[in-house]
Amino acid sequence: MAEAQAAPRKLPYVAAITDGVRQVLKEQENAFVIGEDVAGAGSVYGYYKGLLEEFGPERIYDTPISEEGIMGLGAGAAATGCRPIVDLMFMDFIGECMDEIANQLAKMRYMFGGHARLPVTVLTMAGAGASLAAQHSQSLEAWLCHVPGLKVVMPSTPYDAKGLIIAAARDDNPVFVVLNKTMLAMTGEVPEEAYEIPLGEANVVRTGRNYTIVATSRMVHEALKAAEQLKAFDIDAEVIDPRTLQPFDTGTVVASVKKTHRALVVHEAVRTGGLGAEIAACIQEEAFDYLDAPVARVGAPFSPVPFSPALEAHYVPNAERIVAEVRKQLGL
Amino acid sequence: MAEAQAAPRKLPYVAAITDGVRQVLKEQENAFVIGEDVAGAGSVYGYYKGLLEEFGPERIYDTPISEEGIMGLGAGAAATGCRPIVDLMFMDFIGECMDEIANQLAKMRYMFGGHARLPVTVLTMAGAGASLAAQHSQSLEAWLCHVPGLKVVMPSTPYDAKGLIIAAARDDNPVFVVLNKTMLAMTGEVPEEAYEIPLGEANVVRTGRNYTIVATSRMVHEALKAAEQLKAFDIDAEVIDPRTLQPFDTGTVVASVKKTHRALVVHEAVRTGGLGAEIAACIQEEAFDYLDAPVARVGAPFSPVPFSPALEAHYVPNAERIVAEVRKQLGL
Amino acid sequence: MTAQISDQTLLDLHHRMVRIRIFEETAGKLMEDGKIPGALHLYVGQEAVAAGVMVHLGNDDWITSTHRGHGHLIAKGGAFDRMFAELYGKATGYCKGKGGSMHICAMELGMLGANGIVGGGPPLAVGAAFSSRFRKTSNVACTFFGDGASNEGAFHEAANMAGLYKLPVVFVCENNGFGEYTAQANHQAIVDVADRAAGYGMPGVVVDGMDAVAVYEAAGEAIERARRGEGPTLLECKTYRFYDHVGVRGMGLSYRSDDEVARWKERDPIKLLEARLAEHEILSPDQARAVHDEVTREVEQAVAYAESSPLPEPDALLEDVYA
Amino acid sequence: MTAQISDQTLLDLHHRMVRIRIFEETAGKLMEDGKIPGALHLYVGQEAVAAGVMVHLGNDDWITSTHRGHGHLIAKGGAFDRMFAELYGKATGYCKGKGGSMHICAMELGMLGANGIVGGGPPLAVGAAFSSRFRKTSNVACTFFGDGASNEGAFHEAANMAGLYKLPVVFVCENNGFGEYTAQANHQAIVDVADRAAGYGMPGVVVDGMDAVAVYEAAGEAIERARRGEGPTLLECKTYRFYDHVGVRGMGLSYRSDDEVARWKERDPIKLLEARLAEHEILSPDQARAVHDEVTREVEQAVAYAESSPLPEPDALLEDVYA
Numbered sequence A, B: 001m002a003e004a005q006a007a008p009r010k011l012p013y014v015a016a017i018t019d020g021v022r023q024v025l026k027e028q029e030n031a032f033v034i035g036e037d038v039a040g041a042g043s044v045y046g047y048y049k050g051l052l053e054e055f056g057p058e059r060i061y062d063t064p065i066s067e068e069g070i071m072g073l074g075a076g077a078a079a080t081g082c083r084p085i086v087d088l089m090f091m092d093f094i095g096e097c098m099d100e101i102a103n104q105l106a107k108m109r110y111m112f113g114g115h116a117r118l119p120v121t122v123l124t125m126a127g128a129g130a131s132l133a134a135q136h137s138q139s140l141e142a143w144l145c146h147v148p149g150l151k152v153v154m155p156s157t158p159y160d161a162k163g164l165i166i167a168a169a170r171d172d173n174p175v176f177v178v179l180n181k182t183m184l185a186m187t188g189e190v191p192e193e194a195y196e197i198p199l200g201e202a203n204v205v206r207t208g209r210n211y212t213i214v215a216t217s218r219m220v221h222e223a224l225k226a227a228e229q230l231k232a233f234d235i236d237a238e239v240i241d242p243r244t245l246q247p248f249d250t251g252t253v254v255a256s257v258k259k260t261h262r263a264l265v266v267h268e269a270v271r272t273g274g275l276g277a278e279i280a281a282c283i284q285e286e287a288f289d290y291l292d293a294p295v296a297r298v299g300a301p302f303s304p305v306p307f308s309p310a311l312e313a314h315y316v317p318n319a320e321r322i323v324a325e326v327r328k329q330l331g332l
Numbered sequence C, D: 001m002t003a004q005i006s007d008q009t010l011l012d013l014h015h016r017m018v019r020i021r022i023f024e025e026t027a028g029k030l031m032e033d034g035k036i037p038g039a040l041h042l043y044v045g046q047e048a049v050a051a052g053v054m055v056h057l058g059n060d061d062w063i064t065s066t067h068r069g070h071g072h073l074i075a076k077g078g079a080f081d082r083m084f085a086e087l088y089g090k091a092t093g094y095c096k097g098k099g100g101s102m103h104i105c106a107m108e109l110g111m112l113g114a115n116g117i118v119g120g121g122p123p124l125a126v127g128a129a130f131s132s133r134f135r136k137t138s139n140v141a142c143t144f145f146g147d148g149a150s151n152e153g154a155f156h157e158a159a160n161m162a163g164l165y166k167l168p169v170v171f172v173c174e175n176n177g178f179g180e181y182t183a184q185a186n187h188q189a190i191v192d193v194a195d196r197a198a199g200y201g202m203p204g205v206v207v208d209g210m211d212a213v214a215v216y217e218a219a220g221e222a223i224e225r226a227r228r229g230e231g232p233t234l235l236e237c238k239t240y241r242f243y244d245h246v247g248v249r250g251m252g253l254s255y256r257s258d259d260e261v262a263r264w265k266e267r268d269p270i271k272l273l274e275a276r277l278a279e280h281e282i283l284s285p286d287q288a289r290a291v292h293d294e295v296t297r298e299v300e301q302a303v304a305y306a307e308s309s310p311l312p313e314p315d316a317l318l319e320d321v322y323a
């Protein structure tokens, strides 16, 4: 540990996930991991590797390919005293268990008059850019954020991945941790000790004077690139990563916009009906008189995710598209 | 018929649905109705009553309680030459078949390079206010509008119900017709003959000078009530019913706002992450310089639908809440 | 077999069944009189199933219920007053009026809620059973579901997982021959839902759901098997609902013949049990009537409690969304 | 039985299997060489199933496939050049490069698409079968799915509906013993997926999936039964995939022993069929080699076609979303 503090430890995003889950299994005796190919294989992306060996088969379970059954099991186990960590291999499969999520997990506490707790942490993999086509590339967090009773986080760095997983698992509500498959190899500082990133607190990853970019997950890094390119247009952009999408830290975003007077929201999900719409609507509601221009939005176009890399390259938002949108918005 | 033209026929919303479906079954030999309790019972809300007798068991089918199977059957039958009318008894059950909807029905044409057509019309019942609690009262159209490949309509009158059902069934894409259970008894003019309400065309149900209210489904009527009450504040509100939510008639809405300079969007769905956010975001993007105030939004609060009428009365948006929101927005 | 069952247990079964019957008859009237809002799915006719299973369970054993859930909660020990209060949407109800009939629950009694989603219960029960074992208890879970629900994917996935993990859960199928207005023959190509058990590696048992003692015995074996760690059982109880799918007269559709209804009513589970109790001189007709009268008084008091209870305050709307 | 099968049919089976094998071996190499993007699930080892079923089908008979779909499309008559072009993401592919391996389809051949969703196929096939009957054709639908997929609710609901409506559909379960890296014993408590058939009121048949003739005969009966309007069949083919779940070496996990793989490879379906063909002097080893060489040349040409084909234009991104 002393060493670790001396030279801060660096880990890839994939290992930070493992580290966060390991921490949870250590500190919560009623926590267990359950999902498809999570135990023997350590998940198809390997982020549970080693946990079976470390914690044994009593703490991590492979399941049949039964998303409804798995999510329902998580809800039932949570309501009766456990703290399940449920793995949904790809976020694209959420439609298979959306009833268990939206009608059971999210509503049981309320329907039961507050007489139940549902401390379920769901880890799931989103994101395009890996040539996995329309059914293995989606970012569907907007569906979840529209459902009262759920919380949603999207870590954009290894540090946040570990901290948000721990915070999610310590929370007594269902929390979805939406990961991104294209960031798994990205390395960053990840302290050895347990730490929490409080749910509902945004992170100002770059401070700026005269422009606000709100970006989630992988888009945070594209936004930072865009911010560099925007200097050429006398734009000093502040980049905000909400980290938690539900509940949303409107305060931090609005305060920034009141300072910068111009804003853009970017996410990887389809632009139409994406969470960017909610964020943009909130910004203009709460900072209308401060806005010098409409709140701009960048997201995926209105189509399924194409397989061909030649098309997918035009599908996933990036720094160039952010810059282009800002220039269009400001007529630069 | 001559008579009917002389004195325009009035029908309740429920009978207008039947009339629309009847028209489709008459004009499309490959159309059939399939769903839970649609044939023998004529649906639990009775809107298929008489169709079994009129068209016979070859055109209308009761199913097991198997939403995944039903929606998948619809997609498979449509891709192979039929034009199914699929009934999803309550929109709350959409989570049971969201995979078939979002990953198969919506994406097959695109994934197949355009080599398939999916002419499926889905009728489903939304809406709170009937003391049916959290799992039989939801309006989840925002989920559907975020999925490229789907179309979504929400009829607010008997006339629109028939016209939109016919237009939906004539369209070669999956179209969701989202009905509202509290409007079933509402009567209105419904011509005998077949007519279409073109998908993607909004309806200006009340013209006004200095305020725009965009309202969907049942909220159209609350908006009209609110418009009357707003006269007292020198507000002459224009009320727009998009009728089709996907594709959305942004043009009509933006043109209105450029004229009125102030806007509010109201729907029955949960406000956070609802389609109102998308509409508000679009309005400020396209009419920013014309806006005298932020685009306001009214929707359900961030909670599941409560059972107790005492609570549900505060849950469902109404004219009073619309007026209150307008006054807050304009400081009246 | 029957030798095993004590007079006391027989009286217990009878009492639970009468409690369900009178509660439901009353609730049905109150709904038709417009006093209870929303939809009620009455359990009348199926009382032997809830009673026969629940007699074996303690408050730490979990059950999941259905949209037709009053009977399950009553048999599990639910209090009439808080139940009626919930049906009335009052603040004193089991769910503070937020759940109503379709979501009524009592966690302290191990009742994991009625459920408005057909097939919603089995996965939750598998989770409760998984939890019981994970937390090293000897508790079991029983999940009640209908013939119609057995066609939901959720049932299939839950049953497969229960068989795979050998979980202490009993799948109690209340086969009343209909899913809403659709007869079993029009929703599945099988007669015995229990035939599906083999596909999950669990035993399937069919029992007369109108015979409380038969249910009691079959459920006892399945529950003991589960407690011994030998895994799940699919227990199918052939039963019938005496009233419409919703409410008493409901939509007034003719989806089943009066004859059929009459024939089943001849096998009214309470009548059958009372005949047996009289025959074995365990409970005379007069004593039986006394039980009914006693329960009727209780129900009347509970209704009065519900009617005089306060409605929830508007602030309650946004409470209990999150812990 | 075997008497029924003609030499010509045997040669047809062999040719389809060799086409699949060589296509897949080549695709696997190209993927490992980084020429094919995304994920490939190779069908090598399971060729007898696709061939044995597809020989009975015409272009108006529908099939639904899985993530492991190349073999199904090839056996259904898929053209190598458009298939490789699709795997390369080229505009000349079956799906204009928009679908790739996991969504490759050919509507004109009655191939309703590979599917990235496990369990996605059965409901679609039930729809195709429903459609065939509704449109008064005598066509059937065959839906291929794995042992793992048999645990999805979608399979359950589709099978129940097929049994109920007596639809002309055959449920072909390719039981290769694993769902990804999870052995069958760890995902279901049964050995024969066919045991689930009884729960849907349809016959369940188990056949050696490495024996093309056995599959041919069992599939023939099931398909004829469906065409005669006698309803669906669940046909389970015991088979094995020779390579990893994804790609050739895949994640290099040790979830199955080399022994096990070796034992199954001894029963390589192509070797078994070629031995039989030689024995009955229908196809000599030299002639067999000639078939392989011929197919190899075809594959090489197809790869060249794919590599020289144009990528889709950016405009294509927003095309084909709506009709």
Ligand SMILES: Cc1ncc(C[n+]2csc(CCOP(=O)(O)OP(=O)(O)O)c2C)c(N)n1
Pocket: B036, B065, B067, B089, B093, B096, C067, C068, C116, C117, C118, C119, C145, C146, C147, C148, C149, C150, C176, C178, C179, C180, C245
């Ligand atoms: C997922 C879902 N689909 C449909 C319904 C509508 N519905 C409510 S009860 C019911 C019939 C259930 O039949 P069964 O399972 O046999 O229970 P029973 O009513 O006979 O007790 C249906 C279709 C629902 N509530 N949930």
Ligand SMILES: Cc1ncc(C[n+]2csc(CCOP(=O)(O)OP(=O)(O)O)c2C)c(N)n1
Pocket: A036, A065, A067, A089, A093, A096, D067, D068, D116, D117, D118, D119, D145, D146, D147, D148, D149, D150, D176, D178, D179, D180, D245
């Ligand atoms: C709904 C869904 N859940 C999980 C996955 C991930 N996945 C892809 S293939 C596979 C294994 C499928 O096993 P099986 O059905 O036996 O087919 P096989 O791969 O053995 O041919 C899994 C779990 C998926 N694609 N879709």
Ligand SMILES: [Mg+2]
Pocket: C146, C147, C148, C174, C175, C176, C177, C178, C179, C180
């Ligand atoms: Mg029933």
Ligand SMILES: [Mg+2]
Pocket: D146, D147, D148, D174, D175, D176, D177, D178, D179, D180
């Ligand atoms: Mg398999």
